[in-house]
Amino acid sequence: MAGSNFGRVIPRMLDDLRKTGVREGDCLIVHSSFKALGLSDALPVDAVRTLIEAVGEDGTIMTPTFTYSYSGIWNVKPFNPQITPGRFMGVLSETLRLYPGALRSASPTYSVAAYGKYAGQITDGKEKCGGLGVGSSYEEAYNLGARILLLGVGNNRNSMIHYAEVASGLPYTDIPFREFWGRSALVERDGEVVEVPLADEFPGCSANFGVVDGYLEESGGITRGKVCDADSMLMDSHDLVDAIVKRLHTEPSWLFCDALVCEPCHLRKRRLREKGLI
Secondary structure, eight states, X not given: OTTTTSSOOOHHHHHHHHHHTOOTTOXXXXXXXXXXXXXXXXXXXXXXXXXXXXXXXXXXXXXEOOOOOBTTSTTOOOBOTTTOOOSSSOHHHHHHHHSTTOEEOOOSSSOEEEEEXXXXXXXXXXXXXXXXXTTSHHHHHHHTTOEEEEESOOGGGOTHHHHHHHHHTOTTTTSOSOGGGOSEEEEEETTEEEEEEOOSOOOOOOTTTTHHHHHHHTTTOOEEEEXXXXXXXXXXXXXXXXXXXXXXXXXXXXXXXXXXXOHHHHHHHHHHHHTTOO
């Protein structure tokens, strides 16, 4: 695979990934904390190389490289898929974005980086879709039967749960995380900054997504493991999304947090009440 000679394979990490259940041929969405791995003798590029080794020639690695380039954020950097770094996604996500041979989607708010067999399918043609919903890289990954690996982080970092909310069809995903962020994005094209409209479909709050843990574990939908020093979880995207959609159809506000100051959860609960759904 092009670029796969960059970095070195970390034997302990590769062995732990295998014990956790990562297989050759996996399409693997990775949310991670490099610090949690405790690799004092290795670099982020080595960890990325090890992930690539774990899924092999027929596998794919995908990570979030979100930039939140909403037009209403006063200090936002216009999105350029070639150079704009991800924000708050962790060093492994950024390392994959820069890894030779990796591709990046053109969603100006919720882009992803991908490397491997299905990288093109996951990243192509995402300029106008909602970054986490219909037509997004996450829907592509779901359709490919992707698995999700949480390395040292919890389900509050699992972006596929936002896709599950969209897939549920509940009437609240048009309510953005912050209204003042706007419903358009700033994109750099040919040296000019242009404002582009976004699909009317937005992720909300993820603070309460940890409720998914116990729910999935009841049906064996989560495999827990230890990768180096990082507590980790591995799950199938179909199991995850389908279980969440089923639960939301009986308990539509299940994923919302109870914080009084949480704008998206408050507004989404109000919408559900207005629709007579809670």
